Amino acid sequence: xxxxxxxxxxxxxxxxxxxxxxxxxxxxxxxxxxxxxxxxxxxxxxxxxxxxxxxxxxxxxxxxxxxxxxxxxxxxxxxxxxxxxxxxxxxxxxxxxxxxxxxxxxxxxxxxxxxxxxxxxxxxxxxxxxxxxxxxxxxxxxxxxxxxxxxxxxxxxxxxxxxxxxxxxxxxxxxxxxxxxxxxxxxxxxxxxxxxxxxxxxxxxxxxxxxxxxxxxxxxxxxxxxxxxxxxxxxxxxxxxxxxxxxxxxxxxxxxxxxxxxxxxx
Amino acid sequence: xxxxxxxxxxxxxxxxxxxxxxxxxxxxxxxxxxxxxxxxxxxxxxxxxxxxxxxxxxxxxxxxxxxxxxxxxxxxxxxxxxxxxxxxxxxxxxxxxxxxxxxxxxxxxxxxxxxxxxxxxxxxxxxxxxxxxxxxxxxxxxxxxxxxxxxxxxxxxxxxxxxxxxxxxxxxxxxxxxxxxxxxxxxxxxxxxxxxxxxxxxxxxxxxxxxxxxxxxxxxxxxxxxxxxxxxxxxxxxxxxxxx
Amino acid sequence: xxxxxxxxxxxxxxxxxxxxxxxxxxxxxxxxxxxxxxxxxxxxxxxxxxxxxxxxxxxxxxxxxxxxxxxxxxxxxxxxxxxxxxxxxxxxxxxxxxxxxxxxxxxxxxxxxxxxxxxxxxxxxxxxxxxxxxxxxxxxxxxxxxxxxxxxxxxxxxxxxxxxxxxxxxxxxxxxxxxxxxxxxxxxxxxxxxxxxxxxxxxxxxxxxxxxxxxxxxxxxxxxxxxxxxxx
Numbered sequence: 001x002x003x004x005x006x007x008x009x010x011x012x013x014x015x016x017x018x019x020x021x022x023x024x025x026x027x028x029x030x031x032x033x034x035x036x037x038x039x040x041x042x043x044x045x046x047x048x049x050x051x052x053x054x055x056x057x058x059x060x061x062x063x064x065x066x067x068x069x070x071x072x073x074x075x076x077x078x079x080x081x082x083x084x085x086x087x088x089x090x091x092x093x094x095x096x097x098x099x100x101x102x103x104x105x106x107x108x109x110x111x112x113x114x115x116x117x118x119x120x121x122x123x124x125x126x127x128x129x130x131x132x133x134x135x136x137x138x139x140x141x142x143x144x145x146x147x148x149x150x151x152x153x154x155x156x157x158x159x160x161x162x163x164x165x166x167x168x169x170x171x172x173x174x175x176x177x178x179x180x181x182x183x184x185x186x187x188x189x190x191x192x193x194x195x196x197x198x199x200x201x202x203x204x205x206x207x208x209x210x211x212x213x214x215x216x217x218x219x220x221x222x223x224x225x226x227x228x229x230x231x232x233x234x235x236x237x238x239x240x241x242x243x244x245x246x247x248x249x250x251x252x253x254x255x256x257x258x259x260x261x262x263x264x265x266x
Numbered sequence: 267x268x269x270x271x272x273x274x275x276x277x278x279x280x281x282x283x284x285x286x287x288x289x290x291x292x293x294x295x296x297x298x299x300x301x302x303x304x305x306x307x308x309x310x311x312x313x314x315x316x317x318x319x320x321x322x323x324x325x326x327x328x329x330x331x332x333x334x335x336x337x338x339x340x341x342x343x344x345x346x347x348x349x350x351x352x353x354x355x356x357x358x359x360x361x362x363x364x365x366x367x368x369x370x371x372x373x374x375x376x377x378x379x380x381x382x383x384x385x386x387x388x389x390x391x392x393x394x395x396x397x398x399x400x401x402x403x404x405x406x407x408x409x410x411x412x413x414x415x416x417x418x419x420x421x422x423x424x425x426x427x428x429x430x431x432x433x434x435x436x437x438x439x440x441x442x443x444x445x446x447x448x449x450x451x452x453x454x455x456x457x458x459x460x461x462x463x464x465x466x467x468x469x470x471x472x473x474x475x476x477x478x479x480x481x482x483x484x485x486x487x488x489x490x491x492x493x494x495x496x497x498x499x500x501x502x503x504x505x506x507x508x509x510x
Numbered sequence: 511x512x513x514x515x516x517x518x519x520x521x522x523x524x525x526x527x528x529x530x531x532x533x534x535x536x537x538x539x540x541x542x543x544x545x546x547x548x549x550x551x552x553x554x555x556x557x558x559x560x561x562x563x564x565x566x567x568x569x570x571x572x573x574x575x576x577x578x579x580x581x582x583x584x585x586x587x588x589x590x591x592x593x594x595x596x597x598x599x600x601x602x603x604x605x606x607x608x609x610x611x612x613x614x615x616x617x618x619x620x621x622x623x624x625x626x627x628x629x630x631x632x633x634x635x636x637x638x639x640x641x642x643x644x645x646x647x648x649x650x651x652x653x654x655x656x657x658x659x660x661x662x663x664x665x666x667x668x669x670x671x672x673x674x675x676x677x678x679x680x681x682x683x684x685x686x687x688x689x690x691x692x693x694x695x696x697x698x699x700x701x702x703x704x705x706x707x708x709x710x711x712x713x714x715x716x717x718x719x720x721x722x723x724x725x726x727x728x729x730x731x732x733x734x735x736x737x738x739x740x741x742x
Contacts, residue, residue: 139690150677178694246294249484350609358600377608
């Protein structure tokens with residue numbers, strides 16, 4: 001990237017941003033207006049049951065959940081890359097994807113909670129594997145971001161953050177396994193989606209959700225990466241500047257007076 | 267690479283070396299060449315970068331620019347190999363307060379890879395050299411005075427018989443006997459073929475040990491008594507052998 | 511070549527033993543664990559009693575979970591103490607210059623923390639028997655679980671103690687980094703104790719397996735990653 005760059009925007013990213021905005025508007029239209037609520041009739045009693053309007057949240061929740069995992073996986077791969085290759089590119093990518101992933105992860109927990117209240121009749125379900133795994137994951141990456149904000153030497157911080165990210169991702173299967181055995185049940189039936197009447201429109205909206213949130217993810221990553229990259233470039237410029245300043249110190253420094261002698265050196 | 271460097275072979279070779287403390291360039295382009303067996307006094311005002319220079323040579327800092335070769339190891343690529351061959355006396359003592367003087371010295375001897383009997387005999391010798399008597403040896407470091415701690419800390423370094431000594435104000439906080447002990451340690455090390463870099467404000471004392479005085483200021487070498495004028499170039503030793 | 515590797519492995523364990531005995535000797539002299547950490551852990555058990563309204567049946571049911579929460583909180587202190595030994599007077603720099611492999615330092619420090627955790631767990635077991643009225647159904651499972659969990663906590667803790675040090679935010683950073691990673695250990699050890707103490711009908715041995723896997727992964731990963739933590 002050229003040194004003169006001062007913005008994270010570019011024609012490409014603006015087109016991407018506009019497309020994303022339009023996509024979001026479209027997704028909201030389909031998810032909240034055009035699709036039907038989930039209402040089914042009980043085959044014998046004829047009673048109405050289902051997720052009703054709450055199902056609409058799934059068009060946002062499911063794609064975000066998938067992208068959370070994509071982001072954290074990206075972070076782990078980039079962290080491993082950094083530990084092996086030590087390039088700034090890997091480090092900036094890891095930091096960017098961890099931040100974006102944490103935002104998505106938080107939104108997944110919030111939308112899940114809102115959806116769970118009417119459908120499961122509870123904001124929170126302790127025994128649910130995915131819910132618990134996602135929560136612990138969120139806490140793990142909160143710690144990661146806390147470490148990123150310490151006032152440490154940049155390379156030291158990058159190396160340690162990389163280890164934290166790798167440990168966090170390696171921990172996922174163990175957390176998942178332990179929570180699964182813990183209560184041996186999950187409200188997230190594999191069939192939650194399968195038992196819905198999957199009509200063409202429902203399926204289309206869900207797919208649209210994946211595409212649109214994929215775009216949101218790409219747009220956020222692009223800008224977050226560029227911010228990180230500009231910070232690196234600025235740090236390099238600052239260093240050159242600081243070295244020049246250090247050289248200039250000699251103009252005003254009376255070395256002989258400071259070390260207490262006259263003549264000598266030569 | 268265990269052989270000793272002798273006569274005209276450079277032990278420390280810095281060209282335009284830059285080292286950062288956080289984001290601050292504590293060293294902003296240092297040129298310095300030190301041959302095997304030399305004793306070099308490094309002087310300069312506070313904040314000149316003397317401590318950072320010694321830490322850089324010890325392989326504790328990653329060079330942020332320039333070339334840094336110590337004992338034949340390029341420190342930009344590889345810093346671990348050089349560490350076990352140098353001894354750095356810093357401002358902290360690096361001791362464990364709850365262990366006795368003897369335990370501290372023999373721990374650091376064992377940590378340097380010596381067998382238990384070797385460690386014990388060298389520890390005893392080093393303690394004698396630094397004037398630590400039997401009574402002190404069995405006291406915990408917490409119960410020592412600052413000067414006694416300093417002596418212990420120097421003894422714990424001496425057991426390693428390093429090829430390169432990096433001494434950051436070794437005389438600070440020591441009484442007359444302690445200062446003399448440091449001086450004899452330096453002369454013994456040099457006699458055994460080691461190279462010594464000493465930063466000190468005790469000009470007269472160190473000048474008697476070392477004919478070469480390097481002045482550091484603003485993160486650069488601004489004067490070098492063995493070179494003509496400010497050291498801008500690492501070469502210039504008349505009649506010396508080629509560098510590493 | 512094979513010979514050189516044998517020498518390296520022997521050196522690894524010699525150095526690890528050197529570090530472990532040093533840390534334990536310091537603990538034997540300073541008694542920080544015995545005089546400060548252990549009473550704190552027992553205090554936590556008492557506080558749980560107050561918070562849960564001193565109903566002994568409730569306490570007995572939840573004893574396994576309370577036990578392990580107390581262990582984790584005390585382990586945080588033990589890890590912080592273990593890390594601060596190196597940073598109090600910058601012995602840390604000496605270790606970096608010593609030429610010892612970072613894996614040796616890691617293993618040595620982890621072993622010392624492990625031994626201290628075993629002492630803590632023994633005291634806390636007596637604590638829940640006396641205070642909560644717990645009864646040991648399966649002593650073998652109890653001992654193995656305590657050991658496996660101590661390995662997991664000591665290794666992860668030692669790695670994260672080094673990781674959180676020297677960043678300018680040590681004391682506050684360690685808990686938020688370490689505790690979420692140990693979530694599977696808390697769950698696993700609690701369930702296994704449920705079985706060993708007869709507090710709930712679960713298969714403790716399966717959980718013990720999970721703890722062992724965690725401990726092995728943490729030991730290998732810690733030995734490999736510790737160098738990157740203390741090198742610079």
